[in-house]
Amino acid sequence: MQTEKLTQSLIESERQIINKSGNLKTIHLKFLSCRQSAESWNILECLEHLNLYGDFYLPEIEAAIKNSGTKGEAEFKSGFLGNYFAKSMLPKDKLNKMKTFKNKNPLNKPLDKTVIDKFTDQQLKLIELLNQSKNVSLNKTKVKTSISSLIKLKLGDTFQFFINHINRHLKQIEKIENEIKTSSISQ
């Protein structure tokens, strides 16, 4: 895959993500905190879950770029594991459930709208990192995963995995929004 094409498509995904998050700010806190069942996340918890991942990955990505010492390359080739992780994040037609690591589960954590601001700030940071990554190799620069510091992914795969993960949960948020709309109509 051409690196330039990949970066452009990731930047465009980020533009759509940041617009979506801005729109969530206009929703009433009551709806943002509304959950469909005791075990399922509300909208703010979905975002907080993403923020927790951002807290881990954004500094890791930043450090990896800074210490990379490589040059930009025209081609990017996904690694075996990276490709698997990134693809596993893509939502299927019917959103499949996935296990959450305990330290990334915000269920019942007290949250307010600042969660959205934090999410938006993280996306601006990610856009900045996507720009910085143009000067290093997306193949040779490796980023630790949150699963284990022994498992590292190519920077290009980390970006894809990370952004697919965000899109996965934004889709979940859309689903919650629709459920709230339907249940408030039927009441």
Next chain:
Amino acid sequence: MKDIIELSEKTIILGRNEYLKVKGSVDTNIYFVESGSLRVFVLDDCEEQTIRFGYKENLVVSLDSFLTDKPSDFFIQAIKRTVVKIITKQQLQTFLKTENNITWWTAILENLVLQQLEREVDILTTSPKQRYERILKRSPQLFQEIPLRHIANYLRMSPETLSRLKKS
């Protein structure tokens, strides 16, 4: 201007604070603002610096991307709900095959160069009062269309300073 707007085959609506473009993207489109307002800014070490505004009936473009087909550092964000018509670079290039249209386009670009020169003098003017007066004289409409805090950023002064200058 009417001819070029008629080239457009696509209209998009942006909600308040939505981004039309973010840093690092290649964007060679020309945008005609039907309604609403936009600002073009760069992020300088986490601080936003507004470079230009676009409001009703203005053309907005990431001129660097448009001319070079390369990524541009500019962000373009809607200040309020904004409707823009998209004219692609390709549509414009076809349009410019006619002699008359080239004359029209050259006039637009020449005008832009003059505006940029004015803006350069703005930024190099030390006195905040003079910076404010230059813009007020040049584009009084700006103060009708754009919130004060964005104009203050554009003028490189605090919103408090701008509001004090407006009163005096």
